[in-house]
Amino acid sequence: MQRIIIVGAGFGGLRLAQDLINHPNYEIYLIDKQNYHQFQPLMYQVASARLEPASISFPLRKVFQKAKNVRIRITKVTEIDHKNQFIKTTIGDFSYDHLVMAMGCTTNYFGNQNLKDYAYPMKTIPEAIQLRNRILQTFENALNTTNPKELQSLLNFVIVGGGPTGVELAGALSEMKKNILPKDYPDKDFSKLTIYLLEGSPHTLSPMSKGSQTMSQKYLESLGVIVKTSTFVKDYDGLVVSLNTGEQIDSKNVIWAAGVIGNTIEGFPEDCFTRGNRFVVDQNNKVEALNNVYAIGDIAYMSTEKYPNGHPQVASVALQQGALLSKNFNKLANNKPLKPFKYTDKGSMATIGKRRAVVDLPKFSFQGQMAWFTWMFIHLMLILSIKNKLLVFMNWMISYFNNDSTLRIIMKPVVDKVKNREEKCH
Numbered sequence: 001m002q003r004i005i006i007v008g009a010g011f012g013g014l015r016l017a018q019d020l021i022n023h024p025n026y027e028i029y030l031i032d033k034q035n036y037h038q039f040q041p042l043m044y045q046v047a048s049a050r051l052e053p054a055s056i057s058f059p060l061r062k063v064f065q066k067a068k069n070v071r072i073r074i075t076k077v078t079e080i081d082h083k084n085q086f087i088k089t090t091i092g093d094f095s096y097d098h099l100v101m102a103m104g105c106t107t108n109y110f111g112n113q114n115l116k117d118y119a120y121p122m123k124t125i126p127e128a129i130q131l132r133n134r135i136l137q138t139f140e141n142a143l144n145t146t147n148p149k150e151l152q153s154l155l156n157f158v159i160v161g162g163g164p165t166g167v168e169l170a171g172a173l174s175e176m177k178k179n180i181l182p183k184d185y186p187d188k189d190f191s192k193l194t195i196y197l198l199e200g201s202p203h204t205l206s207p208m209s210k211g212s213q214t215m216s217q218k219y220l221e222s223l224g225v226i227v228k229t230s231t232f233v234k235d236y237d238g239l240v241v242s243l244n245t246g247e248q249i250d251s252k253n254v255i256w257a258a259g260v261i262g263n264t265i266e267g268f269p270e271d272c273f274t275r276g277n278r279f280v281v282d283q284n285n286k287v288e289a290l291n292n293v294y295a296i297g298d299i300a301y302m303s304t305e306k307y308p309n310g311h312p313q314v315a316s317v318a319l320q321q322g323a324l325l326s327k328n329f330n331k332l333a334n335n336k337p338l339k340p341f342k343y344t345d346k347g348s349m350a351t352i353g354k355r356r357a358v359v360d361l362p363k364f365s366f367q368g369q370m371a372w373f374t375w376m377f378i379h380l381m382l383i384l385s386i387k388n389k390l391l392v393f394m395n396w397m398i399s400y401f402n403n404d405s406t407l408r409i410i411m412k413p414v415v416d417k418v419k420n421r422e423e424k425c426h
């Protein structure tokens with residue numbers, strides 16, 4: 001058997017590994033630094049305390065319980081030795097016949113260390129929980145703050161990035177302000193809580209249709225969100241956000257959803273990469289500069305006639321590339337010619353609060369309540385496992401009728417005993 005190492009069990013890596021389950025020619029090593037697969041599209045609902053983290057995460061070992069040829073290793077991959085065909089990890093080295101990089105992206109602060117230090121990202125489940133803690137703690141802190149300037153700084157939430165993540169989070173926060181805070185804090189006036197959404201381009205949801213752009217901004221404004229387009233953050237010192245327009249906003253809560261950059265490991269020659277740390281791949285997702293190394297999903301850059309600047313960094317591209325690569329590994333095992341990748345764009349969507357969403361399908365787009373039902377249905381279909389689908393559906397139904405949830409838990413990290421012991425022993 002030949003060994004395929006897949007680095008990353010996100011949308012692309014997981015699909016590839018699933019499609020190669022019990023393949024007679026391949027032994028699969030699926031390596032991820034986390035022991036679960038995460039469903040990023042609903043992460044903003046974890047951050048806004050509408051869903052439990054476990055409803056949008058799925059343990060990898062459970063997925064592969066019946067797979068005889070899949071080995072799972074939970075560790076961070078740190079380096080590649082492509083000449084000798086092995087990778088280095090925090091638990092040891094692994095050799096490969098074929099390597100698939102499916103490591104996805106991380107938050108891009110565009111080199112601004114202040115933003116990295118002070119703004120809250122939302123790219124992983126732990127980050128979504130951290131943001132949930134921060135949002136809930138802010139309400140508690142506001143209770144005990146009497147200085148008006150300090151209070152306003154706490155109550156100003158600045159979301160940077162008007163893509164689906166920023167738009168959906170802004171909608172969720174404004175619904176929290178309207179439906180939850182008056183009930184949870186009858187002794188505090190939260191009317192001054194202000195949600196800003198900043199977007200660098202002239203429109204929110206800029207890759208979507210004109211109708212979806214216009215309606216998303218309209219929906220947000222009707223919920224009280226202050227939308228500022230063609231607006232960039234120049235700096236943030238942890239207290240004041242400075243904008244390109246010269247305006248300044250006092251805020252202790254800046255949420256950064258404004259860009260991504262590919263995760264990297266050491267050892268790759270420079271000519272493997274293009275902008276955004278993406279691997280330059282051919283039509284079969286093979287890294288052009290190396291043999292037996294492939295890249296799929298967010299970190300792959302495949303220039304085609306239709307997508308000269310690479311495919312959009314969305315889940316469906318990763319899923320389709322993972323699915324095709326598994327078929328191509330099968331062809332490789334049977335000495336058949338490989339099939340080039342062709343992306344089928346099934347559309348995009350975003351929701352803005354209750355009963356409002358925007359949906360772009362390949363041939364037409366629609367907005368409003370029908371779009372919201374479509375959004376819910378598609379997301380339920382995409383979540384892994386029946387149990388998680390039911391959990392999410394139940395939570396949504398309950399909060400649909402009572403505009404509330406019971407998930408507003410501030411879960412603070414505790415001291416790691418293992419780390420304590422190891423430090424003592426050394």
Ligand SMILES: Cc1cc2nc3c(=O)[nH]c(=O)nc-3n(C[C@H](O)[C@H](O)[C@H](O)COP(=O)(O)OP(=O)(O)OC[C@H]3O[C@@H](n4cnc5c(N)ncnc54)[C@H](O)[C@@H]3O)c2cc1C
Pocket residue numbers: 007008009010011012013031032033034036037038040041042043044075076077078102103104105122123124164165263264265296297298299313314315316318
């Ligand atoms: C908040 C948010 C909302 C989104 N909403 C949507 C949406 O509505 N629709 C949509 O289509 N797309 C959405 N996306 C984008 C979508 O999630 C990505 O396009 C998709 O996850 C890419 O899949 P991937 O397999 O390339 O990488 P990922 O799914 O990001 O998976 C990468 C995996 O690699 C692992 N990893 C990284 N580095 C290492 C390392 N050194 N060692 C070991 N493991 C490593 C990570 O732990 C992770 O499990 C959203 C993204 C975010 C962050």
